[in-house]
Every structure is written in structure tokens, then in C-alpha cells.
Amino acid sequence: MNPLTLRPLLALLPLLATLLLQWIWPWLQPYAWVLVFILMGVIFSAFYERLRKANQQAVESLAAVRTINEKLKTRVQERTAELARSRESILQSEERLQESDRRLAEIVQGMTEACFALDNDWRFTFVNDRTETLLRHQRQSMLGRTIWETFPQLNGTPMEALYRRAMAERVPVAFEVFSPVAERWLDIRLFPSGDGLAAFLLDIDARKKVEVALRESESRYRGTLDTMMEGCQIIGRDWRYLYINEVAAFHGHRPAHELLGRTMMESYPGIETTSVFTAMQRCMDEQKPMQMENAFVYPDGTRATFQLGIQPVPEGVFVLSLDITERKRAEEKINQLNAELEQRVIERTAQLEAANKELESFSYSVSHDLRAPLRAMDGFSRALQEDCSAQLSCDGQRYLQIIRNSAQRMGHLIDDLLTFSRLSRVPLSKRTIDTRLLVQSALDDLSTVREGRQIDLRISELPTCEGDPALLRQVWINLLSNAFKYTLKREAVVVEIGCTVEPERNVYFVRDNGTGFDMRYVHKLFGVFQRLHRVEDYEGTGVGLAIVQRIIHRHGGAVWADAALDQGATFYFTLQEANK
Amino acid sequence: MNQSNIVEILLVEDSLEDLELTHRSLQKANLGNHIHTTRDGAEALDFIFCEGAYATRRIEDTPKLILLDLKLPKVDGLEVLQRIKADPRTRHIPIVMLTSSKEQTDVVKSYHLGVNSYREAGGL
Structure with a gap:
């Protein structure tokens, strides 16, 4: 028991003893001494117990205090050590911080970005190296002065407003601007720092110029695409319309804004089963350009045909569409006309064949039936000359001769006309011809014409040609016989035969x-x-050169002449050179 | 051939036979004294318009009649007709076309160009 709790009981002890003595004393008086001794023993025992407990408590308390003291001592020692360590750490941190500041200052100095600091009065408090070169001012001319004094050209510009906003509102501000100070495009970032501003300026002039150039280029290309006569579309790899010009929108009968951003399948359900879609897919997969014609049926049933060029591009595919509906219609019409024309050619050929047959029959009649009366005229005139010349006057005999001459002349005319007519009908039998041999053969034919005449015949080199030998032989005969005929009145006759080789x-x-x-x-x-x-000067029927022209034209050549009165003539004709 | 100023008839003919027959017919009709002959269209035009070999003639001395073959060397009869009828100095000269052509187009063209008559050559 705690001795302190016994204290009230102990205070009551004298009262209790008095009461006890007064009441029981008469009975106890004989045993008073014994009782006093018992009572005193109890009291002493109680006091002793109390003292012993108090002593024990005191001992325990002292031990506890000692323990606490020990703990406190230990904690003080620990705390002291901790404080020592902490102080050490703080000292190290300070050193590191100083090192870090030094490094930071070095980094900021050496940055590729221009960096400067302003105090709240706009004075430069720090300027790095790059700032000097970018803003083209010495550090000394900036430090301590305000930005507005140093760069008065900034006053009143949007830049000034942005600086003032960053300073007043204490917020970061970033912007790109063409600086009148640096005379370049700069990326400027302003940060509130202390009670001033820190500014970081990055030279983006080159990038900006590239961007401007790119933008201009894109604008130019976009402008070009927008105004092209052909439809242009760019379709992404996810089949979304990325670009559509007006013509393409017109081709699709859908406004561009309805298509842009949507997929082809959403815009034209079922398109994935068409050949156009397949071509686009192949173009995307194989990265190969595709060309095709596509007939398109609109919802209202009208049809259009487009020529499509599909090119792979990084975004997906570029589709160039050209409306060839009219051209297709024209082609169909041309095809139809061609078919009609072919039919007409067949009909005409048949008619021509019939006409040729008639002509052949006519020619046969001419050559046989018309000659009969001529023969009679000539024959009976000759008979008159032979049998009755004595009865005829000179005029009569001359008239008879004229009749005979005319009849013979008409015979020649009929022959030449028939030759001329036949030339248009006989098929050409072309082969390579040795022109020199052909000319020699023609000259041999004309040997009787040349007989007894002094002709200086000059033959140059004559290259081979392609043609019908029989017909070309007739050409050489006609031209050479003309040359011999129209030089009859010359004393020194020169006839030249030659060739100039031109391309083809x-x-x-x-x-x-x-x-x-x-x-x-x-x-x-x-x-x-x-x-x-x-x-009477030069005989002939006037058919020889017509025959020459017809033969040369049938060979695809040309014929012409050059001459002057009394100064000779040159006849030219062209033929395809022999195949090499 | 008479090249004097008093040419009554100009005969333009290239065929010698036709020429002789025409001359014979004209002589039989007592018209053979004042005939001038040219053998092609170019010579006929030179005669009428006093050019080339006929530069010394006077254009006022026009023939009273021209007998013109349709088919002529160098310049054909239709062109000669056209040139004569196109010139106010000569368009009044009567012209008779001589030809063996019975082609309707030749006849129509000739009348269209102002020819006065149309006769078969050598058969006047």
C-alpha cells in the first residue's frame, strides 16, 4: 500500500483510541498494559511497514531517475553527435552549392542561348557571352543600364508589352518574334527571377526562314493543287480524306467539307469492293504508281469516266483525276464513225471494183472497137492514095495524107490514154532496183531515137531504190525520150542523168x-x-509527163521541173531509198 | 497571116488540121482575107493586149470577131475568154468558141463567161 493513502487513517488513530478507551476501558483496565503494549506493537509495526515501503519506493524512484538520467545522457550524446554530423553535412552542402553555382554560372555563360537577367528596375544584372554577340552590344554597355535605354528600338513594340507583362504578372512568357535589335528571328522566354526577370533568347532565324520557305512552298503547292484543272485528293493510310481540291469534290458530286476527315468507306459505302479501291491499296502496299480509267455511276444514274493517276505519298496515296467523259464519248463516236466509215469504204471498194471492171471492159472496147474505124480511115485513105492518086489534085492528095496522119495520131492518143488509165489500176510490185541497170535498159530501148545523133550522155552514180521496176522503167523512158526530143535542134547535145541523196x-x-x-x-x-x-515543132500526145507523174505519185514520191526558154530543162523525181 | 491593123477575125487554134479546115470554111464564105492566127492562148492574149511579140500593135485595133479553140497549149481557151471579157477595152469583141468538146460543163462555163456562140472545131 502506498504510505500516502494511510495518512488520513493515521490522523484518525488518536480519536479512535480515545473512543476506545472511554467505552471499553472499564473492561480492559485490568489488561491495560497488555493492550497498550499490543497497540503500540501494532502501531510500530504499521509505521515500520510504512517506512519500509516508503524506503523501498524511494529506492525504486531513485533507480528510475538514475535510468532516466542515463537515457538522457545517452540521447544528449547521440544528439550532439547528430548535430556535429549535421553541421558537417551543412558545410559540405554549402560547398557543393557554391560549386553548383559556379558551374551553373559557367554553363549559363557558355550557353548557345543568349541569357540575361534584369532587376525590377529593368536594369541588366547579368549578361552571358552569347547575348553580346546576338544583341551586338558589349556586356559593359548593358550591365547597370535599363533594357529600354540600351535598346530604344524596343519601345512601343509588342515585345515591350510582353516583357512588361512577365514582370508585372510574375508569370513565364514565351514568344517568337523578329527582333529589331538582333535583326533576326528569336525565340524569347522570360521567367520571373527574384524580383526581376531572366530572359533566354534562342536564334531561330534559319529555322524560321526554312519554315517560311516551307510555308510558302506548301502554300504554292496547295494553291497549285487548288486551282488545277484535274481533281486532286490525298487519302491517308487509314483511308481518310486528307486533302480534296474543288475539282475532285466536283468530280465526286460531294463538297470537300463532307469528305475531309472521313474515310472513303464512310463516304462511299461499298467502295472497298471496287477496282479503284483495289488499285489504291496496291499502290499503298507496293509503293508503285498506278494508272487506270474508271467509269463512275452517280446516285442519280448519270455516268462519268475518269482517268486516274494514283501515286504513293508518305501520307498514303495521291489521286489525280481527269474527267474524260467527253473524250470517251468522242472516242465512242469516232469508233462508231470509223465503223461506219469502214462500212462505207467496203461499199465504196466494192463500187470501185465494179467501176474498175467496167473501165477494163471500156478500155477493151476502146482499144479494139475504136481502132476499127481508125483502121478503116487509114486503110481506105491509103487505098485512095494507091489506086486513085492520078485522079486527085495536089490538095486532094494532101488532104488524104492529113486523114491518114490524123487516124494514126488518134491511134497513138488511144494507146497513151490506155497506158495512163492502166497505170492507176495495176498493183505495184515493189522491190529493190539497181537504178543504173534500169537506166541502161531504158537507154537501150531508146537506141533508135538516138541513132545518128551526137549526144554527150553523162551518167553519175545512181543509188538503188525501192519501186516497181516495170513502171519506173517507163518513167526513165519518158523523161529520157523527152530529153532527146527537145534537144533535136541543138548541135552539141548534153544529157545528164544523176541523183542527189537526201535523208530517207x-x-x-x-x-x-x-x-x-x-x-x-x-x-x-x-x-x-x-x-x-x-x-509541128515537137511531136507528141502530151501524155508522157502525166504518166511520169502518176507513176512517181503511186510510189509516194514527188516530181517537178526547172527550165528556162532555150536553156534546157531539168526534171526531178524522188523515190524511197532501198532498204538497207 | 495578116498582121495589119485591119484584122477582122482572130483565129486561135493549135491543131494544124483544124486550122486548115477553118481557113477553108472562112475562105468559102469570103471571110478569108483578114484573118490572123495564133497557135496558143498565151500568144492570143499577147495579140489582143499588145504585149510580147505584138507590143507594137494598138489595143484600139480590136478584131471584129474571135474564133477561140477551147483547148489550147499554155493558156487554155476558157482563161483567154475570161481575160478578154474582164477587160472593158475588149469585152465587147464577139467570141465564138471552137471545140470538139461536148462536155456540158465546158459549154455552161463558156456561156457564163460571156461567149457569144459555140461551134465544133473545123466545122464552121
Whole structure:
């Protein structure tokens, strides 16, 4: 028991003893001494117990205090050690901080960005190296002065407003601007620092110029695409319309804003089953350009045909569409016309064949039936000359001769006309011809014409040609016989035969120094029965050169002449050179 | 051939046979004294318009009649006709076309160009 709790009981002890003595004393008096001794023993025992407990408590308390003291001592020692360590750490941190500051200052000095600090009076308090070069001012001329004194060109600019906003509102501000100080594009970032501002300036001039150039380029390309006559679309890899020009929108009968951002499948349900879609997919997958024609049926049933060029681009595919509906219609019409024309050609060919047959029959009649009366005229005139010449006057005999001459002349005319007519009908049998041999053969044919005449015949090199040998032989005969005929009145006759080689063709010529002709009438030269000379001067039917022209034209060549009166003539004709 | 100023008839003909027959017919009709002959269209125009070999002639001395073959060397009869009828100094000269052509187009063209008559050559 705690001795302190016994204290009230102990105070009551004298009262209790008095009461006890007064009440029981008479009975206890004989045993008073014994009782006193018992009572005193109890009291002493109680006091002793109390003292012992108090002592014990005191001992325990002292031990506890000692323990607490020990603990406190230990904690004080620990705390002291801790404080010592902490102080050490603080000292180290301070050193590190100083080192860090030094490094930071070095970094800021050496930064590629320009960096400067302003106090709340706008005075430069720090300027790094790059600032000097970028703003083209010495550090000394900036430090201590305000930014507005140093760079008065900033006053009143949007830049000034942004600086003032960052300073007043204490918020970071970033912007890109063409600086009138640096005369370049700068990326400027302002941060509140202490009670001033820190500014970081990055030179973005090159990037900005590239951006401007890119923007201009893009704008130019976009402008070009926008105004192109062809439809242009860019479709992304997810089949979304990324770009559509007006023409493409017109082609699709859908405004661009309805399509942009939506997929093709959303815009045109079922398109994934079409050949166009397949082509686009192949173009995307294989990165190969595709070309195709596509017939498109609009919801209202009208049709249009487009020529599509599909090109792979980084975003997906670029589709160029050209409306060829009209061209297709025209082509169909042309095809139809061609078919009709072919039919007409077939019909005409049949008609022509029939006409040719008729002509052949006619020619047969001409050559046989018309000759019969001519033969009679000539024959009976000759009979008159032979049998009755004595009864005829000189005039009569001359008239008879004229009749005979005319009949014979008509025979020649019929022959030449038939030759000319036949030339248009006989098929060409082309092969490579040795022109030299052909000319020699023609000259052999004309040997009787040349007989007894002194002709200086000059033959140059004659290259081979492609043609029908029989017909070309006739050309050489006609031209050479003309040359011999129209030089009859010359004493020194020169006839030249030659050729000049031009690309793809040979130009052959026959030149004489004969009577020539007036070039004013050259256009009549190759006409049938056209003659520039009198028949009594130079005989002929006027068909020879017409035959020459027809043969050369049938060979795809040209024929022309050059001459002057009394100064000879040159006839030229062209033929395809022989295949090499 | 008479090249004097009093040419009554100009005969333009290239065929010698036709020329002789025409001359014969004209002589039989007592018209053979004042005939001048040219053998092609170019020579006929030179005669009428006093050019080339006929530069010394006077254009006022126009023939009273021209007998013109349709088919002529150098310049054909239709062109000669056209040139004569196009010139106010000569358009009044009567012209008779001589030809063996019975082609309707030739006849129509000739009348269209102002020819006065149309006869078969050599058969006057």
C-alpha cells in the first residue's frame, strides 16, 4: 500500500483510541498494559511497514531517475553527435552549392542561348557571352543600364508589352518574334527571377526562314493543287480524306467539307469492293504508281469516266483525276464513225471494183472497137492514095495524107490514154532496183531515137531504190525520150542523168540543154494532153509527163521541173531509198 | 497571116488540121482575107493586149470577131475568154468558141463567161 493513502487513517488513530478507551476501558483496565503494549506493537509495526515501503519506493524512484538520467545522457550524446554530423553535412552542402553555382554560372555563360537577367528596375544584372554577340552590344554597355535605354528600338513594340507583362504578372512568357535589335528571328522566354526577370533568347532565324520557305512552298503547292484543272485528293493510310481540291469534290458530286476527315468507306459505302479501291491499296502496299480509267455511276444514274493517276505519298496515296467523259464519248463516236466509215469504204471498194471492171471492159472496147474505124480511115485513105492518086489534085492528095496522119495520131492518143488509165489500176510490185541497170535498159530501148545523133550522155552514180521496176522503167523512158526530143535542134547535145541523196529519199534527175520552156506554164506540164510546144515543132500526145507523174505519185514520191526558154530543162523525181 | 491593123477575125487554134479546115470554111464564105492566127492562148492574149511579140500593135485595133479553140497549149481557151471579157477595152469583141468538146460543163462555163456562140472545131 502506498504510505500516502494511510495518512488520513493515521490522523484518525488518536480519536479512535480515545473512543476506545472511554467505552471499553472499564473492561480492559485490568489488561491495560497488555493492550497498550499490543497497540503500540501494532502501531510500530504499521509505521515500520510504512517506512519500509516508503524506503523501498524511494529506492525504486531513485533507480528510475538514475535510468532516466542515463537515457538522457545517452540521447544528449547521440544528439550532439547528430548535430556535429549535421553541421558537417551543412558545410559540405554549402560547398557543393557554391560549386553548383559556379558551374551553373559557367554553363549559363557558355550557353548557345543568349541569357540575361534584369532587376525590377529593368536594369541588366547579368549578361552571358552569347547575348553580346546576338544583341551586338558589349556586356559593359548593358550591365547597370535599363533594357529600354540600351535598346530604344524596343519601345512601343509588342515585345515591350510582353516583357512588361512577365514582370508585372510574375508569370513565364514565351514568344517568337523578329527582333529589331538582333535583326533576326528569336525565340524569347522570360521567367520571373527574384524580383526581376531572366530572359533566354534562342536564334531561330534559319529555322524560321526554312519554315517560311516551307510555308510558302506548301502554300504554292496547295494553291497549285487548288486551282488545277484535274481533281486532286490525298487519302491517308487509314483511308481518310486528307486533302480534296474543288475539282475532285466536283468530280465526286460531294463538297470537300463532307469528305475531309472521313474515310472513303464512310463516304462511299461499298467502295472497298471496287477496282479503284483495289488499285489504291496496291499502290499503298507496293509503293508503285498506278494508272487506270474508271467509269463512275452517280446516285442519280448519270455516268462519268475518269482517268486516274494514283501515286504513293508518305501520307498514303495521291489521286489525280481527269474527267474524260467527253473524250470517251468522242472516242465512242469516232469508233462508231470509223465503223461506219469502214462500212462505207467496203461499199465504196466494192463500187470501185465494179467501176474498175467496167473501165477494163471500156478500155477493151476502146482499144479494139475504136481502132476499127481508125483502121478503116487509114486503110481506105491509103487505098485512095494507091489506086486513085492520078485522079486527085495536089490538095486532094494532101488532104488524104492529113486523114491518114490524123487516124494514126488518134491511134497513138488511144494507146497513151490506155497506158495512163492502166497505170492507176495495176498493183505495184515493189522491190529493190539497181537504178543504173534500169537506166541502161531504158537507154537501150531508146537506141533508135538516138541513132545518128551526137549526144554527150553523162551518167553519175545512181543509188538503188525501192519501186516497181516495170513502171519506173517507163518513167526513165519518158523523161529520157523527152530529153532527146527537145534537144533535136541543138548541135552539141548534153544529157545528164544523176541523183542527189537526201535523208530517207533519193532525188533523181534528167537534165538536157534543149529548148526548155517558160516556167510560167510549169503547172500545165504534167497534165494529160497538155503540151507547151507545137506539134509541128515537137511531136507528141502530151501524155508522157502525166504518166511520169502518176507513176512517181503511186510510189509516194514527188516530181517537178526547172527550165528556162532555150536553156534546157531539168526534171526531178524522188523515190524511197532501198532498204538497207 | 495578116498582121495589119485591119484584122477582122482572130483565129486561135493549135491543131494544124483544124486550122486548115477553118481557113477553108472562112475562105468559102469570103471571110478569108483578114484573118490572123495564133497557135496558143498565151500568144492570143499577147495579140489582143499588145504585149510580147505584138507590143507594137494598138489595143484600139480590136478584131471584129474571135474564133477561140477551147483547148489550147499554155493558156487554155476558157482563161483567154475570161481575160478578154474582164477587160472593158475588149469585152465587147464577139467570141465564138471552137471545140470538139461536148462536155456540158465546158459549154455552161463558156456561156457564163460571156461567149457569144459555140461551134465544133473545123466545122464552121
